[in-house]
Amino acid sequence: MSHFGDMSWFAALVSVVLAVLSRRSALDRFKYAVVAFLAFLFIAIAIGWLMLPFSH
Numbered sequence: 001m002s003h004f005g006d007m008s009w010f011a012a013l014v015s016v017v018l019a020v021l022s023r024r025s026a027l028d029r030f031k032y033a034v035v036a037f038l039a040f041l042f043i044a045i046a047i048g049w050l051m052l053p054f055s056h
Contacts, residue, residue, distance in 0.1 A: 011040035 001009075019033035 007044050008041065011037050011044070015040060 015033045015036035018036055019029040023029040023032050
């Protein structure tokens with residue numbers, strides 16, 4: 001599996017766990033999980049782009 005795939009699985013798992021632990025209604029859990037998942041992916045990709053110049 002690729003790094004992106006591993007990162008996506010991790011982000012999904014953590015997002016679902018955080019949503020279940022922090023929200024009461026099913027709709028709030030779903031919304032929170034989606035927002036957290038997208039935030040995890042966006043931040044990880046942004047950090048990757050910021051580190052790119054230092055890899056050469």
